[in-house]
Amino acid sequence: MAIRNIREEGDELLRKISRPVTEMTERIDTLIDDMLDTMYEAEGVGLAAPQVGILRRIFVVDIGEGPIVMINPEIIETSGEQEGPEGCLSVPGFQGTVIRPNYVKMKGLNRKMKPFTIEAEEFLARALCHEFDHLNGILYIDKVEGEVYRVSEADEEDYEEFTEE
Ligand code: NI
Numbered sequence: 001m002a003i004r005n006i007r008e009e010g011d012e013l014l015r016k017i018s019r020p021v022t023e024m025t026e027r028i029d030t031l032i033d034d035m036l037d038t039m040y041e042a043e044g045v046g047l048a049a050p051q052v053g054i055l056r057r058i059f060v061v062d063i064g065e066g067p068i069v070m071i072n073p074e075i076i077e078t079s080g081e082q083e084g085p086e087g088c089l090s091v092p093g094f095q096g097t098v099i100r101p102n103y104v105k106m107k108g109l110n111r112k113m114k115p116f117t118i119e120a121e122e123f124l125a126r127a128l129c130h131e132f133d134h135l136n137g138i139l140y141i142d143k144v145e146g147e148v149y150r151v152s153e154a155d156e157e158d159y160e161e162f163t164e165e
Pocket of ligand 1: 134
């Protein structure tokens with residue numbers, strides 16, 4: 001288990017298409033452990049393998065209901081629409097409004113390479129779609145409605161600068 005470096009926007013690797021996982025190896029198993037550690041350490045709700053520099057179709061999500069590991073995910077169905085704020089560990093300190101499906105059904109493989117499907121609504125659906133996009137080199141900032149804006153972390157820095165003066 002280890003914390004891995006999170007690649008940030010501007011890194012070309014984030015724009016590449018990830019390759020499917022064909023078999024579970026010790027290396028991939030360790031990668032998944034590290035992705036979970038890295039996500040929790042960064043206080044994110046999701047992380048995709050390309051964000052830690054590995055172009056494999058794997059992501060992890062935890063919106064506070066326990067970890068979900070998705071390997072080779074496919075979107076089977078979507079419906080509805082939701083509009084809401086979104087951020088990304090690869091675009092730290094920013095958020096933007098993104099329209100996503102309100103419902104998504106995905107299939108993929110679990111850590112034992114066994115197929116499963118997941119149905120999700122609202123915030124979990126948003127998180128799954130966001131992470132899925134990473135595997136195709138897409139960042140939420142590509143889909144944002146209006147401006148990408150600074151959020152609290154950056155505001156705190158501004159505040160510190162202000163108080164030092
Ligand atoms: Ni992201």
